[in-house]
Amino acid sequence: LFPGYQRVEDVDARKKFETAWGKPLPPNKGTTLTCAFKDALIGKIKAMIIFGENPMLSDPDIAHVEEAINELEFLAVTEIFPTATTKLAHVVLAGACYAEKDGTFTSTDRAIRPVHKAVDPPGEARPDWQIACELGRRLGASGFDFPSPSEIMDEMARLAPPYGGISHARADEEVLRWPCPSKDHKGTPVLHVGGFKIGKGVLVPVDHAPPAEQTSEEYPFILTTGRNLFQFHTGTMTRRSPKLEREAPEPYVEVNTTDAKRLGISDGDRVRVSSRRGEISLKARVTGWIMPGVIFIPFHYAEAAVNRLTNPALDPVAKIPEFKVCAAQLEKA
Structure with a gap:
């Protein structure tokens, strides 16, 4: 464009x-x-x-x-x-x-x-x-x-x-x-007031597409990634803020309480998470907020970079990587 x-x-x-x-x-x-x-x-x-x-x-x-x-x-x-x-x-x-x-x-x-x-x-x-x-x-x-x-x-x-x-x-x-097409225009607080230029929207049903990578006996967990409240993206700026770093100073993996008990993992234990592409070591955070069979790791931390594990498969249209699903293994370090 x-x-x-x-x-x-x-x-x-x-x-x-x-x-x-x-x-x-x-x-x-x-x-x-x-x-x-x-x-x-x-x-x-x-x-x-x-x-x-x-x-x-x-x-x-x-x-x-x-x-x-x-x-x-x-x-x-x-x-x-x-x-x-x-x-x-x-x-x-x-x-x-x-x-x-x-x-x-x-x-x-x-x-x-x-x-x-x-x-x-x-x-x-x-x-x-x-x-x-x-x-x-x-x-x-x-x-x-x-x-x-x-x-x-x-x-x-x-x-x-x-x-x-x-x-x-x-x-x-x-x-x-924007759009603000001329010097006497006041800008556009709300888009598409009065209708779309190309006519009414069309709802198109789509078929479910499964994740590019499935769990297996070797990699039984679904790993999903994202952010926490106190760090931003790759932490280039926020990890240099003492106040923000105080609240979220180190990498962690969120593990469901049932999975943690089955694997003998306690809150704060050091664990190893691996995928078909690599492995990282970090502390476990045992919680009931995450579903059994799913683990979550924020991507802010270079010392345990979760994107060493993630799958580079892309959505065929948007070309967005599949950050939210890849098969992983979790074990006590």
Whole structure:
């Protein structure tokens, strides 16, 4: 997609961006994030620049991710703190955090709110937009001479219809929710009021698709993953917060009380969890909240990275990994 949910296959949209950017653009959509590492393994992708992501903790089957990264000819990572992914990079570019840069945040409800720099970035750290523009200039490209993020938003307004009436100046004065197609538009607090542009919705029944991986005698548990209340994603920031780390300082696996009793596992015991892809060691948290035959591990913790175990199978349409189901074994360490 081009900015504003405009498909690259749309000839008119592509011509608009080609005119604005002064370069021919590919007519076909590219790969998905979850398929990119598979492409790296077979040599279709030679280099990557990763902005603020930590796939060595967040992607499924991270042994496979590491193998793919090692096949790259070049990897640059932009981050504000060291991560498991920066350890594998050829170059690490220091990024600025939210309090060290100007711009906007767009929340899940489509509200666009301004953020203003409170302090300067440390050392040589820069906002992501400056890093991207400097890379573009050094690679000999034109069109990267933006003096501030305000001008980048102005370009978005020109090229992406949902942002047509949005500017930093307006965002400073009022909360706007896209679509906001013109400067006199007040934004769209609720989508699809009065009906959908393409007509009424159609409910389509679907057949149940079983998990890609089934339990077995060797791997009798269903492992599911997710988050806890106090850590966020791969913990790049939250694990550096003493207050949050105090509440959730170490990895754990939630085990049903019945399963724990059968296996001789007590709360706090160190256990080993394994799958067809690897194993990790961590403490057990015995609870009645989880179903028998199911175990749960949050993915925030690099020292016991649950995504060493997860199945990289993808939904055929959404290309989302099957983080919520894989076959696993649980035993006392």
